[in-house]
Amino acid sequence: MVLEPNVLLSWVFLCIAATISSTLFFFRKKHHRFVSKKIQKKKKLPPGEMGLPWVGETMDFYKAQKSNRLFEDFVSPRIVKHGNIFKTKIMGSPTIVVNGAEANRLILSNEFSLVVSSWPSSSVQLMGRNCIMAKQGEKHRVLRGIVANSLSYNGLESIVPKLCDTVKFHLETEWQGKEEISLYRSAKALTFTVVFECLYGIKVELGMLEIFERVLEGVFAMPVEFPCSKFGRAKKARVEIETFLVGKVREKRREMEEDAEKPNTTLFSRLIEELIKGVITEEEVVDNMVLLVFAAHDTTSYAMAMTFRMLAQHPTCRDTLLQEHVRIKANKGGERLTVEDVKKMKYSWQVVRETMRLSPPIFGSFRKAVADIEYGGFTIPKGWKILWTTYGTHYNPEIFQDPVSFDPTRFDKPIQAYTYLPFGGGPRLCAGHQLAKISILVFLHFVVTHYDWSLVYPEETIIMDPLPFPSLGMPIKISPKES
């Protein structure tokens, strides 16, 4: 097996760290116990194991993550042993893992007062220090106002026809005349085009997706900047993107300053408007443009691919969904959909929601405590990391009856707050959740009404690196429907 230099480096680093750690562990055991006892005297830490010093339980965490079994192999056994809240050490950071609606509410709704979101240094460097996910307080509120407003149902109304054209064009150019395609790769290319062409009004040029994907590959890599490391390659790609986007931002600014009367409806023009007013800087515009591609890309395409997989495994659901789309299509003059048509796709949205309950594109995310937090009789100390997970509630039988079965109708009834969290919650709730919904439903509509399709590998393995994806790209056999 040939290891990539970056992976090799990580392994060497981990092995050295493990050797030093175990030596230190032996000598420092007494001291360590003394310190922990001192902390515990003052604060009652949740139960759990910290593993080896520095390395902690990182190897167990990575191993479980790689096979997309983070919940089954890492979180769940510890819940059984220690309860819904437990301590561990991951990637050098003492961490508290929390599970359950009450804990989710506490952590997600108290962003800025008790916790702040915590991203690896590689993510912040590649997305940019000025993007919304790296901002706190007032600056976050301002940026979020601009982004979330443009991505709300009202803001997106004008985008739906353009989105339909983009999906149709994608199917005509990438699917037509083929017998087999990679659904996941196709969904990724489409999501990328949607962000650029529908949100920014910038035509996607040849090779752009590949440059962006090089940045994304480094987002969770070790921040070691060698030319051949994942992170080094990602940083280089980021410079290319920045140069390209700065050019576009300046061009758009000039255009808008010269013709102030021209109506501007895209998210891009909203950002430039605020740049002209001096509310945000050019760096903030560029960093947020990069972030939105990252936030939309692997998440939406995974949800799209997994929805098709679930439909293939549940033929009755597939028939019901198809009937819904045939009805919507029959009641329309042309092919272009409106927001009102999308609102009629109630069953389809339940199918997508159920898919994301069972296979959430985001496992959960990290926060950092900015104050000591008392919860469930324990203290989460200031400075510690906190990991909240979607699985902790999505797979809880007390919240979702028979949780492993696929049942879209469970969404007929309202769902208790902070139990269904594919889009997170609180002040950092996904700013693009409405766009994700519309994109997935429009894509479903055009595919199921134009194509018969079947999975090539119904049991294809899902792996995680660090987000989940089908290991073979989910190939599907396609044939155009008889009209």
Ligand code: HEM
């Ligand atoms: C199925 C698709 C998607 C899923 C499952 C998803 C999931 C999430 C989750 C869980 C968070 C919260 C992370 C945290 O709490 O740390 C988040 C944040 C965010 N998402 Fe999404 N997302 C999706 C699509 C999109 C799209 C299409 C966009 C925009 C084009 C977008 C933009 C954002 C932004 C800007 C944030 C940061 C919000 C903030 O920090 O205030 N997402 N997303």
